[in-house]
Every structure is written in C-alpha cells, then in structure tokens.
Amino acid sequence: MNALDLANRNFAVAEHLLQLEQLFADAAQHQPSGDYVLKLCSEMQAPAGAAWHHLKNTHALIGISGSIPVPSCLTTTKGLDFLLRQAVVVACSALESFIWDILRENTLTIIKARGRKADDSLRAVTLTLDDYLSLEGYSDPDERLKEIILRRFERGALYDSSKIDEVMKILTVRDFWKDIATHTGLDASTIRSQLNDLILRRNLIAHRADRPEDNTPADQCDPHGLRPITYAWVNTRIHTAKAFVQGAAASVATAIHLLEEIIATREEQKLAQQTL
Numbered sequence: 001m002n003a004l005d006l007a008n009r010n011f012a013v014a015e016h017l018l019q020l021e022q023l024f025a026d027a028a029q030h031q032p033s034g035d036y037v038l039k040l041c042s043e044m045q046a047p048a049g050a051a052w053h054h055l056k057n058t059h060a061l062i063g064i065s066g067s068i069p070v071p072s073c074l075t076t077t078k079g080l081d082f083l084l085r086q087a088v089v090v091a092c093s094a095l096e097s098f099i100w101d102i103l104r105e106n107t108l109t110i111i112k113a114r115g116r117k118a119d120d121s122l123r124a125v126t127l128t129l130d131d132y133l134s135l136e137g138y139s140d141p142d143e144r145l146k147e148i149i150l151r152r153f154e155r156g157a158l159y160d161s162s163k164i165d166e167v168m169k170i171l172t173v174r175d176f177w178k179d180i181a182t183h184t185g186l187d188a189s190t191i192r193s194q195l196n197d198l199i200l201r202r203n204l205i206a207h208r209a210d211r212p213e214d215n216t217p218a219d220q221c222d223p224h225g226l227r228p229i230t231y232a233w234v235n236t237r238i239h240t241a242k243a244f245v246q247g248a249a250a251s252v253a254t255a256i257h258l259l260e261e262i263i264a265t266r267e268e269q270k271l272a273q274q275t276l
Helices: 003-024 034-043 081-117 129-137 141-151 162-170 176-184 188-208 231-275
Strands: 052-056 061-065
Touching: 003 081, 003 231, 034 052, 081 162, 081 188, 081 231, 162 231, 176 188, 176 231, 188 231
Parallel strands: none
Antiparallel strands: 052 061
8 A cells, every 4th residue: 555545544544533523522411202212222122121321412312222331521521532632643643654655665766766866864874784685685676675775764753844854855856845835725834834733742642641731720721631622723733734645645756757757768778778
C-alpha cells in the first residue's frame, strides 16, 4: 500500500472517532414509553420483562441491555472528550507516517537521478563492508541499497513542521508550501500553523495526558482538570492535515516524475551507446 492510501486509511480512523463523539454527544438517561420497550424486546428477541438502559440525545435513542453497564463517559459532562484526544493522536500519526513512507517510496529514484547532486543527508550516508557485500546476495541490489540507506534514517517523531521541510527538500520538491496552498486552497501560513497545533497537542496528550501546566487557573481547565478541547478545533485541524497530505502527495508525484524522466533519458542514452 502506498503512502497516500495508508494515510487516508489512518485519517478515516480519526474521522470515525469524531463521528462517534458527535453520535453520543450530550446523551442523557431517558425513560421511553412502555410500548417502545415492548417493541424493543421483540426486535431484540428478549423476554418482555427484560431490563434496559436508555440514552437519548438529538441524534439517537439508544437501548442498552440491562446486563451491560453503561459507560459513565456517555453521560458525564465532557466525558467523550477522550475520543477527540484520540482522534488528534491518530491524525498526527497518519501525518507522521506519511512523511516517512513517501520518503521510503522515492529514495531510490532520487539517488538514481541525482547521484552526487542529491541532498546532503543522502550523500552523507556511508555503507559498511557488510552492507556493500550484501548487495550481491539480492536479486534486486537496488532495492537492497534502498533498505540500507533508509536504515540510516530513523523514523522519528514530528515535533514541529520543520521536519516536513527537510523531507521535502530531500524529495526535490521546489516551492513546497506554495504548491500546498495551490492544492488545498488554504493559506500556507494557516496550514503550517494548524499542523503545528496538531503536532503540539499530540505531544501534550502522549506525554502529559493533556494536563495543563501546574499554575493554570482552574477556570481554564475542563471539568476533569485537563486542557479544554472541542470538536470544532479537532475537526478543523484533522481536515487541514488530510488536505495537506493529499496536496503533498501530488507535489511529490510531480517532482518524482521529473526525476524518472531523467533516469529514462539516461537509460536510453546508455542503450544507444551500447548499440553503437
């Protein structure tokens, strides 16, 4: 699976988490009519006197078997915010994985086309004697070389958007943020700011469970003592990140196509020289 398809699947998980939060938002205990309960028992093939828990909001009326405890988060104020936080983590991981996966997909093409003109980070890679000798043991030495080179690049975490610039420079994408603005229809500074927001919030969730600084006033925390988070804030940044990934994939594809043309031209020239 290519980098873009995998990223889209990961973003779909984040979007499902947002949908769940919206589905269960503001659910409260509810007591429906007796006729409804009898119909529910019939539909669920349960005894007529079976116990049920009922929750209702503006989106749904939910009947839950009495043998299943109702999670307190469904009815607690801001109890579903953990879904929003998990959506942030998933979306940021999708963004992070895409950056490394697209580098993995195209490293060999860059090396073949650019050679000694490749980015310093590629030219500085050194091979051990074992690496060099191992190339001969593979049916496709080029693929083995790609794996050896990529091992020199640890799949690190994104701490801000600067790492994106580094990777796109390796991938020979020129005027990257201008391209992204064209593809997404959003201002480049807005995209970068929202990506940084997403990355920072993921780090706070992962490393501090989204707790605020110790001196944060209580009125600036949510009812559980955590940093406030809203559906609108998360939804905006997830969709910006997804649009960014799709735009970045298009920009990289254009840059790599130019490199592939260089490689094809060299192969044609080599074949012509061999023929002569």
